[in-house]
Amino acid sequence: MAKKYEKNFVTKDKPNFKYPAYEHPDPKKSIRLAYIDETTVKGAEFGCENMWLLPGGPKEQKLLDANTQPYDRFFGFYAFNYDNIRDLCAEVELYIGGEKHTVKKSFAMFVPAKLEVGPLTIRNITKPIFFTTEFPCGKAVKKK
Secondary structure, rough: OOOOOOHHHHOOOOOOOOOOEEEOOOOEOOOOEEEEEEOOOOOOOOEEEEEEEEEEOOOOEEEEEEOOOOOEEEEEEEEEOOOOEEEEEEEEEEEEEEEEEEEEEOOOEEHHHHHOEEEEEEEHHHHHHHEEEEOOOOHHHHHH
């Protein structure tokens, strides 16, 4: 017998997902775990994309072109490094509001609606990095 909230658990990637034109993860070294939006969990108003960025690929990956969205977003980069949980084990170069930032520590970042973010490039990954993006979806996009 199916449980009432079983549909809220997403244990695989979204079928037939197509990245927006401004996103460029390397499919060999960027392994998506799960993607939640209003189509994978009916009625969801909060979505997220989670992936592992793995070492061993090109020294540099451009993950994101410059873009703006009509809603707030959250990005997080966290290295799988038991020796130093703050060390990103890579270098992220990103622009937000036209400002260039270079980050070498695990971090979370809030991007307000209509503020340009990107390009976003990651370099020299030496340990797996968990990358997450969170955003409103479905009816929540229209509420902003």
